[in-house]
Amino acid sequence: MTHRFLFSFLVLLLPGLLWAQQKPAAKKAPVATATFNPKLRPKNLTDEQLLDLVQKQTFRYFWDFGHPVSGMARERSNRSFDYGDEVVTTGGTGFGIMAILVAAERKWIVREEAAARIFKIVKFLEKSDSFHGVFPHWLNGATGKVIRFSQKDDGADLVETSFLFEGLICARQYFTGTSKTEQDLRNHILWMWEGVEWNWHTQGGQNVLYWHWSPNNGWSMNHQIHGWNECLITYVLAASSPKYAIDKKVYDQGWAIGNYFKNGKEFYQTKLPLGFDYGGPLFFSHYTFLGLDPRGLKDQYADYWQQNQAHTRINYAYCVENPKKYKGYGPSSWGLTASDSYQGYAAHSPTEDLGVISPTAALSAMPYAPRESMAAMKHFYHDLGDKIWSEYGFVDGFSEQHNWYAKSHLAIDQGPIVGMIENHRTGLLWKLFMSSPDVQRGLTKLGFESPQLKK
Template sequence: MKADRPWVDVTPDDEAMLDRLQRHAFGYFLQHGNPVNGLVADTSRPNSPSSIATVGFALSAYPVGVERGWIPRAEAVQRCLVALRFFWHSDQGGTPESTGWHGFYYHFLDMDSGLRVWACEVSLIDSALLLAGMLAAAAYFTDSTPAETELRELAHALYGRVDWHWAQHHGAAVVHGWKPEGGFLHYGWEGYSEAILLYVLGLGSPTRPLNTASFEAWSATYQWENLYGYDFLYAGPLFIHQFSHAWIDFRGIRDRFMREKRCDYFENSRRATYVQREYAIRNPRSFVGYNAQCWGLTAGDGPSVAPQNVAGRRQAFYGYAARGVPYGPDDGTISVPGIVSSLVFAPEIVLPTLRTLLARSGAAATRAVQASGFNATARSPDTPAESGPWISEGEFGLDQGMVVLMVENFRSGLLWRLLRACPFMQTGLRRAGFRGGWLDTAAQP
C-alpha cells in the first residue's frame, strides 16, 4: 500500500533508489545487534556501546523488514522478544553499575552486560525513543501466538513501568536526565525540539503520567520565526523536525500553539526543510559544495581537524555536533541521512537531491551517502584536494534507523498507521491538546 503522496511523481528508478537506501539501512540492525540481549550498537565502529535510542529504532525497523521481505516474521519477533526480555529483567536500581531507574534507562549500555557505560545519564528522550520502538513492535505483531502475545505484554508492561511524574523534578517542566552521582541534571526542555514524542508518551501513560501542565509549560518556550520568507517554529538541526515524526502522523492535527499559527507540525517540518535548502543555496559562510542539490545540517559526526582558512576567516571544525541553520554551528558538514529523513515532508526537493548525490560514482560517493556526515571543505594536512571530501568513519544507528522509518512512512505510511491505532499515543496527543484530522475520527481508547 502506497502512502498518500499526490504532490510528487515518483519514478520506478526513484523507487529502486529508495529501496536500496532503505534496505542497506535496515541491514545495520542485523549486522550490529547482539542476539543474546537484543542491544544494538550506537555506531559500527569497533567497541561501540549500545544506544538505547538505537534499540528503539531497531524495534521499529523489524516490522518494516517483515513487510519488505527482508527478514522472516519469526526471526523479527524473536529479535524483539530478546530485547524486551532484557529490559524487563534489567537492573533498575539506579546505581552507577545498573541499567536504569524509575523505568527509564541509561543512554549508553555495554553491548554484552547491558550495564551503564561512560558515566552517562538516565536519558528521558532516549528512553522515549526506545519506548516508541517497543510500542511500534507491539502494534505490528498482533498474532495470537505465544511469542507475539508475550511481545505485546512485555512492551505494555515496560511502558507502564515508567514513572513519568518523577521526571517533573521542579513542577511542570520535564528534566533532561539524571545521574546517580549528582541527581537531576540542571537543565530541562526549553524551545521546540524532538521532545514532543517524549511529552506525548509521558502524557499517554496509564500508570504514572506527566501532568497536563507539562506540555503547555514546554510549548510556552517555543520560538516562531520568519526565515527566508518562511514562517515556522524554529529549530536549527534537521533531526529536531524529524525524530518524533517517525512514529507520530502530525498531518492535520494541531495543538493550541499550532491552531493559533494555522499550521501543524508536519507542515512546519516541510518549511524547515526548505529553509535548510535555501541556506545552502545562499551559502553565507562559503563552504565547498553547498547548493540546491547539496544541503542538510543536523546532529552527526564531522571532522576533527585543525582550524583552516575559509573565505578569509579562521574556521573551526567540531567533530560530533548538532549543526543547524541559519545560526549554526556550521562547519561545512552535510548529512545525507538527514536529507533522506526529510523525504516525507518535501519529496519534490529531496528526490532530486538524492539523485544528484547518488549519481556520483566511486566507493567514496557511496560511503558519503551512507555515513553520518561528509565535508568537502575540511582538509587534513596530508590530504590532497583531489582525494575527495572528508567522510565520517562507519555508520550511526540513529541515522540508519531514521532512513528505514522515514522512507517507509513515505512509501507506505506503515509506522504512522501502527501508532495512530495505539491507544497510548492517542491519549497522549489528546492530553497535550491536539485535535483535528485523523485524531478526531479515531476510536477513543
C-alpha cells in the same frame, strides 16, 4: 561517542538543550568492512528501486550489526571512545526497532525473525539497569549494566527512553498475531511501558519534565526539557502513560515556554512557527515524527506539518544559497543536522555550518520535501557513492570542501532514514504509533487535533 549537542551559540545562551560530544578516537571498527566495494553498487535503478535499496542497505546496520547478545543497536560503527565494542544505545535501538518493522513489512526478513529479534531486545532490557522504569542513554550490550554518558549522567535518560518506547509501541501495534512469540512480545512491551515512571521526572511535582536522574547524583544535572527541539515525543508519551502520566499543565508550563519555543519569523520567504532562527538541525523534525504523524497534527501552539515543512524548506534554501560558498552545496546536495564532522561530532545547522552535509538530513526529510530529498538521494548514490556508500548505507557525513568523508555510521542517524522514507511511501510507522489507544488518550489530553484521533 555520539550525542546531539548545542550549537555554539546555544552553549552561551541555553545550557543543555542538546548534547555535547568530542571527537571519537579513530579506532578499528568492530566488524571488518574491507570486503565491501561501493564501486560495485547497482546502477540504472528506478526511483522505487533506489528507495528500496537505500532503505534495505541502511536497515542492515540494525540487523547485521546489532549487538550479538542483546540484539540492541550499537551506538556507532566505530568505537565510542575507550568503551570498546559493547556500547549500545537506548534511543537508537528504538529507531532500529522501527527499521526492523519496515523490513518485516517489506519482506526483507521473515516476520517471525523480526518478532524474535525484538523480543530478544525486550527480554534483555527487562534485566538491564533502569531507574524508576527509565533506561540510561547507554548500556553494555553484553551485561546490561549502565555505561555512563558523562560524569554525572549514569542513570535515567528520559529522552532516550522516549525514543525507545516510540519504537516499542509501534512494535506492539504491529505484532498482533496469535503465535506465542507475538503474544509474549506484546505482553512484555506492555509491562515495561506501564512501568516507566514518567511523572517521577517532574522532580517532586513541578510542571516540567527533567531529562536525567541518577541514583548516585540525584537531580544534579538539573536539565529541564523545554521546547522546541526533538523532545516533543517525550511529553506525548509522558501524557500517554497508563500509570504514571503527566498532566497537561506540565506540557504547557514546561515544554511550551522554552526561550526558543515560539518563533514566527520568516527565513527565505518561509514562516517558521517554532524553534530557533533558521530552524536548527533537521533531526528536530525527524526523531519525534518517526511515530507521531505530523499530517494534520495541530495544537494551540502550531500546525506540526507546517512546522516541519517550513524547517525543511529553510534548511534546503540555506544550502542552495550557500552563503559561505562551500564546495559541493546545491539543490542536489543539501541537509544540515547533527552528525560526525572533520572536527568531531557537531550539531550542523544554518547557524552552525561547517561545510558538512549529513545524508540523514535530506533523506529523512522525504515526507516533507520528496522532490528535493529524491534529488539528494540520487546525487549521494550515483555521483558520490564511491566515497560515501557502504554496507550499511550512506556514511554519517561528508565535506567536499575539506575533502573529508566519514567512515562511521550512527544508530540515531541511520534509523530515521529507514523510518521516514517508509512514512513517505506508506505511512507505516505513523499508522502503527497513532493506532495505540494510550497514544490517542495522551494526545487528546494535551489538546492535539489529528485526523487519526478517534472522536
